Amino acid sequence: MQDLIKNAIEEFKNLDNKPIRVISHLDSDGLTSASIMLQVLKREKKKFVLSIVKQLNENVLKELSLENYNTIIFTDLGSGYIKLINQYLKNKKIFIFDHHIPDVSEIHSNISHVNPNSSDRIFQISGSGVTYLFAKNLSLENKDLAYLAVIGSIGDSQKFQDLNKQILDDAVDTNKIEIRRGLKMFGAQTKPLYKVLQFSTDPFIPGVTGSEEGALLFMNELGIEVKDNDRFKKLVNLNEEELKKLTTGIILKRLGSEKNPADIFSDVYLLKEEEDESFTKDAREFSTLLNCCGRLDKPSVGIGVCLNNPKFKNIANELMKEYKIELINGLNWFYNNKDKMIKGNNYLIMNAQENIRDTLIGTITSIISKANIYRENTILISMAYTIDNNIKVSMRICNGDNSEIDLREILKEITEDKWESGGHKYACGCLIPIENEQEFINKSVDVLNRKVY
Structure with missing residues (x-):
């Protein structure tokens, strides 16, 4: 290098x-x-x-x-x-x-x-x-x-090992980033706490994740107010006692249904020069803000x-x-x-056509892959029309970050190098002409039906 x-x-x-x-x-x-x-x-x-x-x-x-x-x-x-x-x-x-x-x-x-x-x-x-x-x-x-490279790495869901660790150390040394230990949940700086709980998939909270009513009830059971002086309370607004109640409550909810109920913490990367409770304070939220700009054609x-x-x-x-x-x-x-979607034992094909913006189809597929809807290692293929008569294809794997499955190899087998493709082991995609829509679907079904995971 x-x-x-x-x-x-x-x-x-x-x-x-x-x-x-x-x-x-x-x-x-x-x-x-x-x-x-x-x-x-x-x-x-x-x-x-x-x-x-x-x-x-x-x-x-x-x-x-x-x-x-x-x-x-x-x-x-x-x-x-x-x-x-x-x-x-x-x-x-x-x-x-x-x-x-x-x-x-x-x-x-x-x-x-x-x-x-x-x-x-x-x-x-x-x-x-x-x-x-x-x-x-x-x-x-x-x-x-x-610090910008740290934000980019987070946007690509990378770990801070190898060369990334060196870069993170530089961001800390230059006083740009502070590392704190905290809950894994996304949106701590900007979202109401009940919404953070409702949409938390990592960690998954039985009876709370996916349910606004469940999230509000959970906060009530813990004795944590939803609002503070007419403002929705955020995760970063909790005092030490409230935070202890929340973490204990989440672990107890996960007992019996999760392999490691206490696996709810991770490093949180905060930008020291940014304002508290802004989209640019937490590196994960900063990364999401950038994705938003790019995906909405405002790079x-x-x-x-x-x-x-x-x-x-x-x-x-x-x-x-x-x-x-x-x-x-x-x-x-x-x-x-x-x-109504095409399903197999180990895959699902979602052809959104013109119903989802092509620049967002990958993001939505990633969200679905982490939502505990399908079993681990289920392969998701999503498709969306582009404005220039092509189809954007995205592939993801459900909760399979440690899987040996390489989506790039599967996509290569499907496309047979006829269409442009690229990406990573757990997230890749390709662009195909719209006239090849059914051909691609048929080939995907054929290839995936022969895979056993």
């Missing part, structure tokens, strides 16, 4: 002063990757033009080949498209900072490819993490950007949030309301139609 970074730095320092083209992905990891790179370029007094894309494909690369830029930087994407980059961008200087598995081993000399991962070994690191390590090695001044707002622009923070907070409505509508559609 160090040799890859060293070579990229040497190539970077030899660049002329012409504007640089930057391409990144629209999710949390992509937006944090882009934000790190933009600040690096600004500090190096380099001009740049940024584009955020849903995914890299042949059409995007064809367009880039026609643009008048000598240098193109890809962050959080590119490794899975080296074959096409070799084909279309052979006359340009290319930098790739990514963590996805490369599609080929042969890389042309015009490409500086920084990626520690291969089919033989996978490190815990995100695209933003790779971008950050380049930035840090270029100049220690950039060490203050480590520039997410970049503005990463660059600490107050105006864009306010816009992003408003977008969160729309994001929640879209997610709720998508989940309601799923619950109203799940009995």
Whole structure:
């Protein structure tokens, strides 16, 4: 990895002063990757033009080949498209900072490819993490950007091991992030406590998760008020005594139904310079805010949030309301139609067509995969129409983070390399032409019916 970074730095320092083209992905990891790179370029007094894309494909690369830029930087994407980059961008200087598995081993000399991962070994690191390590090695001044890579890693559901641990340590050392031990629950800073309990899937709370009435009753039984001076009480508002009551109550509720009832705590990563009870205080909620901006086709707002622009923070907070409505509508559609979906012993295929936004289909599938609706290791395939007559396909595995199942291999078997695909072991996807809709479904059923898990 160090040799890859060293070579990229040497190539970077030899660049002329012409504007640089930057391409990144629209999710949390992509937006944090882009934000790190933009600040690096600004500090190096380099001009740049940024584009955020849903995914890299042949059409995007064809367009880039026609643009008048000598240098193109890809962050959080590119490794899975080296074959096409070799084909279309052979006359340009290319930098790739990514963590996805490369599609080929042969890389042309015009490409500086920084990626520690291969089919033989996978490190815990995100695209933003790779971008950050380049930035840090270029100049220690950039060490203050480590917190953005932490947010990106959380957005990709990664563990703080391997290279990620080094990056987290940098974020703590620069006084950007504070680590506290707390309840795993999402929304501690911004959501009413009863809503946090109602939607808590990790930890799952029998009789409470999935039920607003159950959550309110649970709080009443514990003697915790729902409101404090006409404001809904949040998890971060609880005093020490209330927090003890809550944790004890959750563990008791989980006794007899969960393998480890006391497994309700985790590290919480708080941004020290952000306001309490804001969407940007907790790194997990910050990551969700960025995903919201990207998924609602407002990635520039997410970049503005990463660059600490107050105006864009306010816009992003408003977008969160729309994001929640879209997610709720998508989940309601799923619950109203799940009995009509294609099912097997170990899989479910959800063809949402035009009922769920294609940029949200992966997020909704992830939520469903963690909602304890289906048994562990059930494979979910979801599909949604795009505006350009394609279908976005997302694959997830239910509560199978420690499973040996590799969704990428299954998807590769389904697509037979006819359609563009990419992703990770537990979360991947592809894009198929709409005319191949039924063919894809038939092939998926055929392949999954032959799998036994």
